[in-house]
Amino acid sequence: MRLDNRLNAILNEIKAQRLADIGADHGKLIVSAVLTGRAETGIAVDISPQSLEKAKNLAKKYNVADRIEFLCSDGLEEVQGADCIVIAGMGANEIIKILSRKRIPDAVYITLPHQDTPYLRKYLFEENFFIKKDYIIKENQRYYSVIIFVEGKSNYSKEELFFGKNTPPSAAFEEYLYHRKEAIDNIISQAGSIDKISSALRAEKKEIERCLIKLKML
Numbered sequence: 001m002r003l004d005n006r007l008n009a010i011l012n013e014i015k016a017q018r019l020a021d022i023g024a025d026h027g028k029l030i031v032s033a034v035l036t037g038r039a040e041t042g043i044a045v046d047i048s049p050q051s052l053e054k055a056k057n058l059a060k061k062y063n064v065a066d067r068i069e070f071l072c073s074d075g076l077e078e079v080q081g082a083d084c085i086v087i088a089g090m091g092a093n094e095i096i097k098i099l100s101r102k103r104i105p106d107a108v109y110i111t112l113p114h115q116d117t118p119y120l121r122k123y124l125f126e127e128n129f130f131i132k133k134d135y136i137i138k139e140n141q142r143y144y145s146v147i148i149f150v151e152g153k154s155n156y157s158k159e160e161l162f163f164g165k166n167t168p169p170s171a172a173f174e175e176y177l178y179h180r181k182e183a184i185d186n187i188i189s190q191a192g193s194i195d196k197i198s199s200a201l202r203a204e205k206k207e208i209e210r211c212l213i214k215l216k217m218l
């Protein structure tokens, strides 16, 4: 099955006895994980019955429906016994809601927010999650962060909340910094002065400059 860069990046991070895919939708990720042996078994979870039906049909097509449980449910509410949890393709606020309601002890979480990624990092920082990886990938002219974490002791620095750790280093990281720099410089030129943009944007610009200096020193 052909996966885009985004789903492929997630698939390559999975190593599970029992994988839970929250918001499984089309089912491509969970079916691929079971087919390739990256997961022995899986739980496809979706809040929408129509979406879950798509995942079920794909699993049947690839003859792996007997290795996947299908749950029409909200977030992790009914998930039990998973050692790896994927939450991808939702905004950071939805991911935060899911993690705030229930967690699975000792599980590895693989997340890929579609928007507001710094909010998710702030939440993980405040809630003492230990970040194993946080790197940027590019798909279809858009940039996404893959953030992998476990419960434990927080290891983000305040500066890393904007762009993550670039761990492992990825080529898309520098590209994304220039992309954001250009966007902020445009906002400044429209506003007429850097003093007229928000303090959050000014802080982001400072962090871009710090990251670029650090990259040039490597």
Ligand SMILES: C[S@@+](CC[C@H](N)C(=O)[O-])C[C@H]1O[C@@H](n2cnc3c(N)ncnc32)[C@H](O)[C@@H]1O
Pocket (backbone or CB within 6 Å): 007, 022, 023, 024, 025, 026, 045, 046, 047, 048, 051, 073, 074, 075, 087, 088, 089, 090, 094, 098
């Ligand atoms: C844009 S799709 C992403 C599909 C896939 N994970 C991906 O990244 O390509 C989002 C899916 O998440 C489901 N979803 C949204 N909130 C959810 C929640 N709280 N619990 C379970 N599923 C949810 C939606 O019904 C939808 O099928």
